[in-house]
Amino acid sequence: MPEVLRDHTTLRLGGPARSWVRATTEDEVVDAVRRADEAGEPVLVLAGGSNLVVSDEGFPGTVVEVATTGVRADHEGDDPTCGGVIVTVAAGEPWDPFVAQAVERHWVGLEALSGIPGSVGATPIQNVGAYGQEVSQTLASVRVWDRRLRGHRTFAAADCGFGYRTSRFKADPGRHVVLEVTFQLRQGELGAPVTYAELARTLGVEPGTRAPMTDVRRAVLDLRTRKGMVLDAVDHDTWSAGSFFTNPVVAAAEVPDGAPAWPQPDGTVKTSAAWLIEQAGFGKGYGDGPVRLSAKHTLALTNRGGAATTDLLALAREIRDGVEQRFAIRLVNEPVLVGVDL
Numbered sequence: 369m370p371e372v373l374r375d376h377t378t379l380r381l382g383g384p385a386r387s388w389v390r391a392t393t394e395d396e397v398v399d400a401v402r403r404a405d406e407a408g409e410p411v412l413v414l415a416g417g418s419n420l421v422v423s424d425e426g427f428p429g430t431v432v433e434v435a436t437t438g439v440r441a442d443h444e445g446d447d448p449t450c451g452g453v454i455v456t457v458a459a460g461e462p463w464d465p466f467v468a469q470a471v472e473r474h475w476v477g478l479e480a481l482s483g484i485p486g487s488v489g490a491t492p493i494q495n496v497g498a499y500g501q502e503v504s505q506t507l508a509s510v511r512v513w514d515r516r517l518r519g520h521r522t523f524a525a526a527d528c529g530f531g532y533r534t535s536r537f538k539a540d541p542g543r544h545v546v547l548e549v550t551f552q553l554r555q556g557e558l559g560a561p562v563t564y565a566e567l568a569r570t571l572g573v574e575p576g577t578r579a580p581m582t583d584v585r586r587a588v589l590d591l592r593t594r595k596g597m598v599l600d601a602v603d604h605d606t607w608s609a610g611s612f613f614t615n616p617v618v619a620a621a622e623v624p625d626g627a628p629a630w631p632q633p634d635g636t637v638k639t640s641a642a643w644l645i646e647q648a649g650f651g652k653g654y655g656d657g658p659v660r661l662s663a664k665h666t667l668a669l670t671n672r673g674g675a676a677t678t679d680l681l682a683l684a685r686e687i688r689d690g691v692e693q694r695f696a697i698r699l700v701n702e703p704v705l706v707g708v709d710l
């Protein structure tokens with residue numbers, strides 16, 4: 369029986385893969401990718417499947433499931449006199465248990481990224497972010513297998529091309545297979561300054577001040593759970609790929625009246641995709657088919673059970689086109705599309 373992508377994606381969508389390799393060591397990852405490349409076989413690297421929209425026809429090549437493990441710190445215990453701790457994590461390690469471990473071991477700077485599904489190795493791909501933190505703020509380097517040069521490479525953070533939900537890895541799709549990610553983290557009991565207004569309110573602190581990391585993690589998990597952004601197999605509002613559209617970054621004059629506006633250093637302004645979608649007439653729970661907007665979060669397209677990828681794309685197009693007609697702003701999908709277009 370072929371593996372079916374539906375069983376490996378959080379949207380529970382996607383047809384069969386021609387072949388499947390579950391790689392539990394780095395050598396297995398590289399060997400599987402190299403063998404497929406030498407045979408001219410398409411390759412899809414997958415870990416948690418939480419940011420993927422795969423065609424109902426499936427994938428006509430080899431899926432390499434990255435299931436490597438290991439977390440290495442350069443020293444143990446708290447050492448307030450040193451410059452923090454350097455932690456290297458195998459790509460296949462699940463992200464949220466790593467964040468939990470960081471909070472427990474007093475490693476600062478990942479706590480607001482609690483509750484995000486998927487693997488450590490996928491976090492540099494779109495510079496995962498939430499509640500005012502992004503991995504680019506603490507990531508030191510990424511070690512990859514470069515499929516074009518057929519060799520190992522290490523990119524320092526400054527060479528990763530990080531931006532809002534993007535990186536050089538996302539801009540050059542499929543070329544780099546992430547093997548390990550290294551973080552440089554300060555040590556302490558208090559988290560990084562809380563910059564996100566909603567999180568600061570929940571914690572009862574002024575924006576820009578610090579709070580105990582355990583409190584930050586708890587508050588973030590609570591906020592995310594209320595929005596259906598923590599995976600829960602019995603809650604269809606979480607059968608999603610997280611936010612389906614990124615927040616558009618536009619010229620200041622293009623921001624609609626009343627829309628949230630976050631000025632960017634280059635003079636452009638980021639506005640809220642959720643606001644645009646709601647104002648264009650697509651409220652929470654919108655839709656009457658097997659794919660609907662989450663009842664808890666406007667930005668998540670969710671599988672209510674038995675949906676096909678074509679259903680998801682139909683709703684995504686309806687929303688994208690509705691927003692464009694109303695505001696002349698074209699929303700862009702955040703998840704990676706495999707074998708389909710929007």
Ligand SMILES: Cc1cc2nc3c(=O)[nH]c(=O)nc-3n(C[C@H](O)[C@H](O)[C@H](O)COP(=O)(O)OP(=O)(O)OC[C@H]3O[C@@H](n4cnc5c(N)ncnc54)[C@H](O)[C@@H]3O)c2cc1C
Nearest residue numbers: 413415416417418419486487489490496497498546609610
């Ligand atoms: C409920 C929910 C909430 C979410 N919330 C957030 C959020 O708050 N912030 C946020 O940024 N994202 C969020 N996401 C999106 C998603 O969790 C992240 O993008 C996550 O990093 C994807 O990890 P993954 O292992 O599941 O990647 P996958 O879905 O398996 O893959 C995603 C992409 O990364 C590539 N990839 C995966 N692993 C590797 C590797 N080792 N080397 C090279 N390429 C690789 C894949 O080829 C694919 O292109 C959310 C998703 C869900 C379902």
